[in-house]
Amino acid sequence: MAIAPGEEINDERGRKVISRLAGFVDLDPSEVQQLVALAGREYRFERGDIIRSENEHDLYLLIDGWAASAVIVEDGSRQLITANLPGDILGLPGLAVRDPVDTVIALTDVEVIGISPRQIGEAFAHSPRLAALMFLISQEERSLLMERLALMGQASALTRLSALILRMQERHAQIDRNTDASFFMPLTQRELGELIGVTGVHMNALLKELRERGIAVIKARKLTILDRDELIRIAGVSPWCRSSPSWLPCPEPPVEVR
Amino acid sequence: MAIAPGEEINDERGRKVISRLAGFVDLDPSEVQQLVALAGREYRFERGDIIRSENEHDLYLLIDGWAASAVIVEDGSRQLITANLPGDILGLPGLAVRDPVDTVIALTDVEVIGISPRQIGEAFAHSPRLAALMFLISQEERSLLMERLALMGQASALTRLSALILRMQERHAQIDRNTDASFFMPLTQRELGELIGVTGVHMNALLKELRERGIAVIKARKLTILDRDELIRIAGVSPWCRSSPSWLPCPEPPVEVR
């Protein structure tokens, strides 16, 4: 891993990074500032690197590139839990357990900034609204995991793949308003298989089917959805739609603390 | 569903209920009081009732009995996501999405108390430490879900069942210190199957194997672990161990708010 001198987050990247939190409510400038205040040192990793292994409790805010959290199972096989895009906070689930169950890996070259657990505590003490937003995003992740688990247990591999493609497109559209039916998707077939719990060989057959039925194509690290309606039909999932919570603490911290 | 007049939470039940939050740090009396302040009306449900369906955003604190959150898949089959025991907060993931993905159901007759999303906001504003604990528990749930997902994708049905039994025993031990190798476990074989993604028929075969190999037995809604070492070996998971976070906000709310 290489450490780069911390640079200023420029506007375009900054927008990407807050896109996730801003999905629930509009952030006002002071909150963006609080968020930036979390920013620690910047790190760069190369594709394949381990960003945070199972025995660490560090947190990272993903700035650029794709990452994933993965669970290594006893027999050596690997399950990818989530693909992460810029704006995602990496490592939160590990805060609760002595030995985090997941390893965070870089799927492409990535840039991240470190966040210490201590700063999370600060946020809860002094930026309740920001803390509540992090809480909400964790609940969203939980909901997404629940959907994944349900599909894994009850649906065919083709259904799981279709749902994965849809959710990926929706997530990508959050950080890039221009995302339409076609977008950058750097995972190998093997990695896609690890996301839905099939082997690389079988993933190849599934992609062939989607291609031949004119539903979706992956070519040159680019995913193109050709027949969205059919994809939705196969996936059997509804478009992901966030709540608009009315119960968040007010934007200003309630008191300027001593 | 039947609504009962709110009763005082007696000591024994109270201990059960805070056991989950108290797993990370000792709660001091003022915090327990804050927690109790969340308590809304008490409700009772019968086995099989829907406590909260997919289109609601209510929260409940489970006081007594077993519940589960379930995702209904397109084709009508059902995946049970988690079995919940007293002390669990039900419905949190639904806060983040317009249409919650899960339905909360009663696996036995249960008692719950209602919590409104509004009160969650209050906790973030005025009880940062309590909020941080709810946050931590959500991260623990996420970690547990990640483990479940990994097992679902990569492990055999027998491995998944073994891991389920172990995690169930650990969770049960949290609320009942006396839990040893044998404890109350009211799920039917079909429901156990819905937890690990197999049919009731196959679950029957799996339980037969565990029984004949002298590893674990279910009889009369009682689960008995006969050979814990072998169960751990098959499950391939480590004992669940929580972190001891040092970064939580201080026990007293930082300021007595207007």
Place this chain on the structure above:
DNA sequence: CGTATAATTGATAGAAATCAAGTATCGTGG
């Protein structure tokens, strides 16, 4: 005591893993 629900067992079918072998693609160094 009868009825509904749950558990059990055996036979067959289907989905995906595994095994094996070959082809394409890409980055890199000569």
Place this chain on the structure above:
DNA sequence: CCACGATACTTGATTTCTATCAATTATACG
């Protein structure tokens, strides 16, 4: 610029696991 090696992709044959179907027995409950 091309050759090489590594990684990724593709395809077919076989095996394994789990679902489905069908029928029977046990258990719980009113």
